[in-house]
Amino acid sequence: MRAAVLVFPGSNCDRDLAVAFQRAGFDTHMVWHKDTELPERLDVVGVPGGFSYGDYLRCGAIAAQSPIMRAVAGFAARGGHVLGICNGFQVLCETRLLPGVLMRNAGLKFTCKMQALTVETTDSPFTSAYKPGQEIVIPVAHHDGNYQIDADGLARLQGEDRIAFAYEGNPNGSVAHIAGVLSENRRVLGLMPHPERVVDEAHGGTDGAPLFASLAEALVSA
Amino acid sequence: MTEPAITQELIEAHGLKPDEYERLLEIMGREPTFTELGIFSAMWNEHCSYKSSKKWLRTLPTDGPQVICGPGENAGIVDIGDGQAVVFKMESHNHPSYIEPYQGAATGVGGILRDVFTMGARPIAAMNALSFGEKDHPKTRQLVHGVVEGIGGYGNCFGVPTIGGETRFHAAYNGNCLVNAFAAGLVDADKIYYSEASGVGMPVVYLGAKTGRDGVGGATMASAEFDDTIEEKRPTVQVGDPFTEKRLMEATLELMATGAVISIQDMGAAGLTCSAVEMGDKGGLGVQLRLDDVPQREENMTAYEMMLSESQERMLMVLHPEKEAAARAVFEKWDLDFAIVGETIAEDRFVIIHGNEVKADVPLSKLSSEAPEYDRPWVPTEPATELEPVPEVDAIDALKILLGSPNYCSRSWIYQQYDHMVMADTVVAPGLGAGVVRVHGTEKALAFTSDVTPRYVRANPEEGGKQAVAEAYRNLCAVGAKPLATTDNLNFGNPEKPEIMGQFVGAIKGIGAACSALDMPIVSGNVSLYNETDGQGILPTPTIGAVGLLTSLDELIAGTARDGHLALLVGETEGHLGQSALLYEVFNREDGDAPHVDLTAERRNGEFIRENREWINACTDLSDGGLALAAVEMAIAGEVGVTLDAADTATLFGEDQGRYLIACSFDKAEALMVAAGRAGVTIQTVGKFTGDTVRIGGSDAPLDELRTIWAEAFAGHFA
Numbered sequence: 028m029r030a031a032v033l034v035f036p037g038s039n040c041d042r043d044l045a046v047a048f049q050r051a052g053f054d055t056h057m058v059w060h061k062d063t064e065l066p067e068r069l070d071v072v073g074v075p076g077g078f079s080y081g082d083y084l085r086c087g088a089i090a091a092q093s094p095i096m097r098a099v100a101g102f103a104a105r106g107g108h109v110l111g112i113c114n115g116f117q118v119l120c121e122t123r124l125l126p127g128v129l130m131r132n133a134g135l136k137f138t139c140k141m142q143a144l145t146v147e148t149t150d151s152p153f154t155s156a157y158k159p160g161q162e163i164v165i166p167v168a169h170h171d172g173n174y175q176i177d178a179d180g181l182a183r184l185q186g187e188d189r190i191a192f193a194y195e196g197n198p199n200g201s202v203a204h205i206a207g208v209l210s211e212n213r214r215v216l217g218l219m220p221h222p223e224r225v226v227d228e229a230h231g232g233t234d235g236a237p238l239f240a241s242l243a244e245a246l247v248s249a
Numbered sequence: 250m251t252e253p254a255i256t257q258e259l260i261e262a263h264g265l266k267p268d269e270y271e272r273l274l275e276i277m278g279r280e281p282t283f284t285e286l287g288i289f290s291a292m293w294n295e296h297c298s299y300k301s302s303k304k305w306l307r308t309l310p311t312d313g314p315q316v317i318c319g320p321g322e323n324a325g326i327v328d329i330g331d332g333q334a335v336v337f338k339m340e341s342h343n344h345p346s347y348i349e350p351y352q353g354a355a356t357g358v359g360g361i362l363r364d365v366f367t368m369g370a371r372p373i374a375a376m377n378a379l380s381f382g383e384k385d386h387p388k389t390r391q392l393v394h395g396v397v398e399g400i401g402g403y404g405n406c407f408g409v410p411t412i413g414g415e416t417r418f419h420a421a422y423n424g425n426c427l428v429n430a431f432a433a434g435l436v437d438a439d440k441i442y443y444s445e446a447s448g449v450g451m452p453v454v455y456l457g458a459k460t461g462r463d464g465v466g467g468a469t470m471a472s473a474e475f476d477d478t479i480e481e482k483r484p485t486v487q488v489g490d491p492f493t494e495k496r497l498m499e500a501t502l503e504l505m506a507t508g509a510v511i512s513i514q515d516m517g518a519a520g521l522t523c524s525a526v527e528m529g530d531k532g533g534l535g536v537q538l539r540l541d542d543v544p545q546r547e548e549n550m551t552a553y554e555m556m557l558s559e560s561q562e563r564m565l566m567v568l569h570p571e572k573e574a575a576a577r578a579v580f581e582k583w584d585l586d587f588a589i590v591g592e593t594i595a596e597d598r599f600v601i602i603h604g605n606e607v608k609a610d611v612p613l614s615k616l617s618s619e620a621p622e623y624d625r626p627w628v629p630t631e632p633a634t635e636l637e638p639v640p641e642v643d644a645i646d647a648l649k650i651l652l653g654s655p656n657y658c659s660r661s662w663i664y665q666q667y668d669h670m671v672m673a674d675t676v677v678a679p680g681l682g683a684g685v686v687r688v689h690g691t692e693k694a695l696a697f698t699s700d701v702t703p704r705y706v707r708a709n710p711e712e713g714g715k716q717a718v719a720e721a722y723r724n725l726c727a728v729g730a731k732p733l734a735t736t737d738n739l740n741f742g743n744p745e746k747p748e749i750m751g752q753f754v755g756a757i758k759g760i761g762a763a764c765s766a767l768d769m770p771i772v773s774g775n776v777s778l779y780n781e782t783d784g785q786g787i788l789p790t791p792t793i794g795a796v797g798l799l800t801s802l803d804e805l806i807a808g809t810a811r812d813g814h815l816a817l818l819v820g821e822t823e824g825h826l827g828q829s830a831l832l833y834e835v836f837n838r839e840d841g842d843a844p845h846v847d848l849t850a851e852r853r854n855g856e857f858i859r860e861n862r863e864w865i866n867a868c869t870d871l872s873d874g875g876l877a878l879a880a881v882e883m884a885i886a887g888e889v890g891v892t893l894d895a896a897d898t899a900t901l902f903g904e905d906q907g908r909y910l911i912a913c914s915f916d917k918a919e920a921l922m923v924a925a926g927r928a929g930v931t932i933q934t935v936g937k938f939t940g941d942t943v944r945i946g947g948s949d950a951p952l953d954e955l956r957t958i959w960a961e962a963f964a965g966h967f968a
Contacts, residue, residue: 036583037492039408043673076671078406081492137401139668140661168405168668224673229687229802231676 028053028246032073033099033115035060035090040076040223044112047223048073051239060093070246071108072099074115076168076221086129086171087117096122108152108242109215113169116207116217125208125217126184127176132169133200139168141232142220143195144206148188151209152245153216156237163234165220167198167206172219174201174208184208192218252283252553252608259283263290269621276615284552284601284608289616291519291557292526295778298620301744302776305757313770315733322443323364323515325772326436327734329798333688334441335695336370337433339378339738339794341777345486346428350395354428355403355489359561361432362407363515366498367564369442369505370434373672374686375404376414377430378699378738378792382423384655384966389418392426393967399489400430401666406491407498410675411667412684414699418655421703424782429738431699431794435688442505444514446532446567446593451511453525453536453591456504456580457497457563459546460521463487464559493562493585500583501564507579509572516563522556524565525591526599529613532567536613538591540603552601552608567593627750633708636827636841641898644877644945647835651874652881652955654834658962677807681869681882683724683797685805694805696730696797702873703788704828705843710752714759714791715846719906721795722767723870726855727909729806729862730797735764737774737793742786744778752789753778759846760791766848767855769795806858808866810887810912816880816936817918819925820854820871820908824899830873831902850907857930858909864917864924871908876935877901879910881943885956887912893936896946912938 030053032045041057048055048071056066060079065072079090090096096118103109103124111119119125132138141164146157157163176184181203184190192207199219207218222235253259260270263286273281273289281289295301311319317334318326324338342357358375365372377400382389404411409432464487504510512532514524521538529536540555550558568576568589580587594600599616601609651657664679676694677685683698700720706713718735725732737760742749764771780787799805810816826832827841858868867887871879877893884891895901913921918934925932941952 036496037406039406039495039671040673043671046673077408078492078495081406081490083492136398137405137666137668139405139670140665166670168670170405221670224670226673229676230673231678 028070028243029066029068030055030071030073031058031065031069032075033058033060033095035079035093037079037081038075038077040112040221043223044073044075047226047239050226051243058095060095063094063098065098065102069107071110071242072102074109074111074118076113076115079114079118087114087121090118091121100124103215106212106214110153111217112221112223113219116219117171119215119217124215125210126180127174127208129171130173130175131171132173137170138198140166142167142198144192144220145195147190147193150188151191151213151216153238153241154191155245156241164232165222165234166224167220169219172199174205176202191216192220255280255286264294265290269293272619272621276612276619282609284556285611287553287557288522288609288611291522292616293620296518297523299776300621301623301625301778302753303622304624305754308757309761309771310765311770311772313768316770316772317438319772320774323367325734325736326368326441327772327796328438329693330800332438334436334438335433335796336365336368336436337431337736337796338364338773339429339431339736339792340775341738341740342428342430343425343740343777343780346396347426349486350392351399352486352488354396354399356487356561357428357430358400358403359489359491359494360517361430362409362494363517365432365434366501367513367515368436369440370436371502372409372432372434374433374684374697375409375411375431376697376699376794377428378414379416380422380427380790381418382426383420384418386423390967396428397663397666403489403491405668407495408671410669410671410686412669412675412686413679413697416660416663419788421788424785425780425787427740427787427790429792433695433697433796442510442513444512444528444531446512446528446534448511449534449593449595451593452568452570452589453538453593454566454568455543455586455588455590456566457585458490458493458560459544459586460555460558461546461560462550462554462558465554465557487559487561489561496583496585497562497564500579500585503579504576507572507575509569509576511567511569513564513566516565518559519557520559520563526613526616528565528567529593529599530617535594535596535598536591537594537600540601542588542590544586544588552603556601625744625750626747627754628747630710630751630755633827633842634840639826639832639898642835643948644901645948645950647831647902648877648881648955649958650835651830651878652959653962655966656834657830657874657878659960660963662963662968676802676805677728681886683728683730685728687802692801694799694802696725696728696799698724699792699794700724701790701792703790704833704839706756706789706791708828709843710755710789711759712843712846714756715763715848716843716906717791717793718760718763718767718769719846719851720870720872721793722769722851722855723909725795725797726858727806727868727870729804729859730799731859732767732769732795732797734772735769735793735795737771737791739774740777740780740787740790740792742781749786756789756791763848767852804862806862806865806868810867810883810889810938812889812939814866814912814914814938815918815934816891816938817911817913817921817932818876818908818935819857819911819930819932820850821905821931822900822903823905824903825905826899826903829902829904844904844906846906853928854907854909854930857925857928861921861924864921865911865913867912869910871910873904875902875904876910877945880936881955883910883912884938884943884952885959887938889938890940890942890952891936891938892944895935901945
C-alpha cells in the first residue's frame, strides 16, 4: 500500500501524518507542493494539517491553487482515496473536493484540546473499523474549524450518510456539530480533528488508529 | 544622503553615557559617523552587552559532564545520550510585549525558536513564563489577550508544541509585564553549528526575510525605563511572520545538510550589526558588508536603518564558497532571499559600504572586547520583616479563594490557545508541573519546566533564587525525569539603583548555589533589566527554565490519584507561612521571610522520587498553597475526592520546600515507607483519596464545586 503526504510551505503535521500511515503499514512518500504529478501506483493521498502558505488569504485557499492539487483532483476523480486533516480539510473544501466551508471558530480563539466525537457512519473506507455511534476522543487544534454549509447541502450530506464524525458539544460552532465529511463516492474524507495525534499509547489515547486501520483494510481488500 | 551631525543630544538619545562615549572616541580616534554611533549604541546597550550583569553571571556554574555548549552561543546544549543533544534557551521580550502585546510576544517566540534552529536543532518544545499586573488594572486584560494570542499565533503556525510555562499576576507588574519565552530543540551531537567564522574572504550570506525599518533601535528601547512617552515607542516593535520563520527553519536545516555552512547566526536584537560582529569576533576576523546587496522591502533605507533594523526571520551565514549553488537552490526552493552581502576580512575591521560610500569603519573586536562593564554598587537586601501572626482559616474557604484567584486557577484558557500536541510526541500536556515530549523515534523523553516565586525573591533574594531552581528540580523529578541543566531569564528593575543590584546579586548567589548542589548547570540565559515604569520596579523575577531526561517512557510518572489511594507527603513540614500564597490571596499580606531551601534535602528527596517511581501512581511537588492546594489539584486531576488529616493552617498551607505529594495504593505505600527509611527521607501518610468530597480540617465541599471554581475562574477574570 502506498500513501503520499503533501508538503506545502507551512504544513506542520506532514511528518505526524506520515508516521501514522507508516504505523498502519503504508509505504509513505512526501510530495512537494510544486510537483505536478503524484507518485505512481498510489493508494491514498494525505493532505496534512498546518498553515499552508501561512493561511494568509483564507485557510487553504492558496494551497488549493498549487500545482500538486490539480494532480490530487485528478487522482480523486479517478476514484483515488484522499484524507484531509485540519488544514488539509480546509484545502479539500477550497478545491471543491468536499462541500462546505470552514470559518473562524465561533469563540474566535484558537482551540487545542482533547475532543469527544461520535462516529456518524461506519460505511466508509476511513471508518469501517469503528462501531456505529462509537464515542471516541481525538484532539482538535484549529482557529478556523467552524464548518458551514447551506441547508440543501446539509440535507444532502445527512440524506447520503456522508457525515463521518460529529462533535459532542461544539468547540467551534460547526453546523450540526459536523467534524468530518465524506465525498459523494465516500473516498475523500476531510476532518478537523487530528487522528494522527492519537495512534499510540504514549499519546494518551489510540482512538485515531482505527481510521488508518480502516483505510489499510479497505485498500488491501480492494 | 547626508547623515545627521553628532551632537550631545544625539549621543544621549542613543543611550550612551558620557564615559561610554569617551571610550568610543578613544577606540575610534575620531568622531564617529551617525551609522557608527548606531552600531556602538546597539552593541553597548544593556540588552546586548550585559554590562551590568556580566561580572555576576561569570560566577554561575556552567559546566558538567552533560554540557556540550554553555553560555555564549545562541543557546545551550546538553547531551541526552545516543549521540543526541537538546538545545535550549529562555529569553525575554518584556518591553515590546507591553507596548504591542500581540507582536511583542509573537516575535519573542520567533526569536527564541531562531536561537535554537540556528544551532542545527529542530525545535520540539516551547514554554512561556508570563507576569502581568493585577487583574483589575486597566491594561491587564488587554495584555493577557494580546500576549496569549501572540504566542499562540506564532508557535501554532510554526508548528512547535507549547507544552508548559507559568502565569502570575501582581501589582508590581502593572507597568511592566514580563514575557519570557523558552524553546528547546533536538540535534545530533555531531551536527551542531556555531557562530565562529573561519577563513578570510569567505562570503557572508544574508538569508530569510527582507529588511525593513521595523524595530530600528529596539535593543536600545529594551534597555531603558518606561515613562509616559511609551506610546511613542510603538514603531520600535518588530512584526513577526511565523510562516516565513517555518520556511526559514526548514531551509536552514536543509542548508546545513548540504555542508555549506561555516558559521551561522540569527539576526535578533540589533540584527545585522550584532550577528556580523558576533561571527567575526568569535573567529578573530573582520567583516565587510555591502548594504546595497541586502534584500530590502522598503525604499531609501539608510545604512543606519539597515544596520539597526530588527526585521524578523533573518539569518547571517558564512558560506563555503564552493557550495554556493547548492545553498542558493535550497533557499530558492523555499522562496526565501539568499544574498551574498559581504565577506570576511583579515583586518580587525567592521566595514559598512552603502552607495559606494564607507558608512562605518570600526575596529570589530573592540565592539565586544572594549564594551563597557560595570561593577554596579549594590546593597544587600534588608532582612525580611518578622511574620505577623496568621489567623487560623477555614481550609475550604481558603481553598475556594485560592482556586478562584487569577494566580492559582486553571490555566486551560491559556494553553488551549496553544497547539500543545503538534509533532505528535507530547506525552504530558500542559496543566500541572512539567510538560513532557518524546524524543521522536526513540523511547526517550524530555521534561520541561519553568519556575520562580518572585515574592520569595523580593523578601530574600538568595533563598528566592535557590527556591526557583529547587522548584524546577522538583517539577522534573515529579514526572520521573533526571534534571539535566537550566537556562535563566533574569528580570529585574533598574541596576543603577544599589538595592535593585542587591536583589540581582543575591538571586545570582542563590541560583548558583542551587545549580551546583542539584547538578543543573546554567547553559544559556538572558538578562532583562530596567523593568521599571516611572521609577517603580517589578518584583525581582529570575525565571528558571529547566530540562530533564527520561531514558525510557517507563520512567515516566504521569498517573492520577484513584479512589482508595493514600496521600503520602515526602519531606519535612514546619509550616512556613511567610510570603505564602495564603497570605497574599486570602489576607492580602506579603510579610515574613521566604522559606528556607535545604539543598541537601532537595536532592535526597528528588532522588528518592526517581528511584522509587515504580511505587508511585501520581506525584506533584508542593509549592505555592502548600499541602492543601497540591492535594486538591491532584484530586481534581484524578476526579476523586480527598480527605486530609491535618487541620491547622500552617500545616495545610505552609510552603516548606523539598516536598512532594504522592498518591498510591496501600501496598505500594508500605514499600515506599521502607525505601524512605533506608534513604533517610521523611515520609508520612497525610490523608486519602476517596469519594467525591474534599474534607479538610472539619469542613468539606463537593469536589465538583471546587473544580468548577478552579476551571472557570480564569475566563471569569479575563475573557
